[in-house]
Amino acid sequence: IKWVEVNSYDEMSEVAANIFTAQLQAKPDSVLGLATGGSPVGMYEELVKRQQAGQISFKDVKTFNLDEYVGLEQSNPASYWTFMHDVLFNHVDVKEENIHLPNGKAADLAIECQAYDARIAEAGGIDLQLLGIGVNGHIGFNEPGTPFTSLTNIVELTESTRTENAIYFDNPADVPTHAITMGIQSIMNAKAIVLIAFGAKKLEAMEKLRSGVVTEDFPASQLLNHPNVTVIYGGTK
Numbered sequence: 001i002k003w004v005e006v007n008s009y010d011e012m013s014e015v016a017a018n019i020f021t022a023q024l025q026a027k028p029d030s031v032l033g034l035a036t037g038g039s040p041v042g043m044y045e046e047l048v049k050r051q052q053a054g055q056i057s058f059k060d061v062k063t064f065n066l067d068e069y070v071g072l073e074q075s076n077p078a079s080y081w082t083f084m085h086d087v088l089f090n091h092v093d094v095k096e097e098n099i100h101l102p103n104g105k106a107a108d109l110a111i112e113c114q115a116y117d118a119r120i121a122e123a124g125g126i127d128l129q130l131l132g133i134g135v136n137g138h139i140g141f142n143e144p145g146t147p148f149t150s151l152t153n154i155v156e157l158t159e160s161t162r163t164e165n166a167i168y169f170d171n172p173a174d175v176p177t178h179a180i181t182m183g184i185q186s187i188m189n190a191k192a193i194v195l196i197a198f199g200a201k202k203l204e205a206m207e208k209l210r211s212g213v214v215t216e217d218f219p220a221s222q223l224l225n226h227p228n229v230t231v232i233y234g235g236t237k
């Protein structure tokens with residue numbers, strides 16, 4: 001793992017945006033793995049500015065998001081589909097048909113899981129995967145205890161994750177109980193990975209990751225076995 005310590009959220013966003021910019025300049029038809037949540041918003045804003053300034057283009061880019069809630073319509077304001085359109089897709093030249101999120105409303109969720117990994121493989125695999133990290137070390141919605149061999153699957157959300165995500169819903173009870181998420185192996189299949197984490201809340205998770213212990217009790221620790229991971233972090237002291 002390459003560790004990059006930053007002094008502010010904005011600096012984290014800029015350093016991460018630089019990695020994505022270099023990726024898009026080197027390979028304009030890159031396949032990007034994307035994340036939702038608070039961590040990547042600044043980076044997406046930076047990428048929007050750069051696209052609008054003509055420094056990068058998404059016109060040949062394919063995107064695959066890590067996860068989506070089960071049971072929410074795309075149009076639901078709390079869906080990850082809506083989030084990604086609000087913060088990124090509506091503001092850049094990406095083609096709608098090249099945008100992929102797992103479909104949490106699929107009639108057969110087991111088939112949707114398999115189909116999602118197949119769609120990623122068909123696109124040639126993910127060139128660059130963005131990750132945030134949960135306070136319990138989750139990546140995607142892969143909670144502690146998830147087998148490292150997991151592919152895209154349906155997960156029951158822990159109370160801690162439902163509580164953290166309640167800010168995106170009018171009522172905490174509206175947070176879905178299940179999500180569809182790329183598995184740990186689906187994430188590990190990416191050619192390169194960037195993980196971003198800022199703030200005191202992420203201190204314990206960063207310390208665990210730095211300790212070097214690989215265990216399914218701390219899902220992000222499997223990243224220690226990936227050949228090309230950059231962790232951009234700060235504000236954890």
Ligand code: F6R
Binds near residue numbers: 141
């Ligand atoms: C989001 C995702 C999650 C978040 C993590 C951190 O697609 O898969 O693993 O990356 O929960 O969330 P934030 O950035 O809001 O702290």
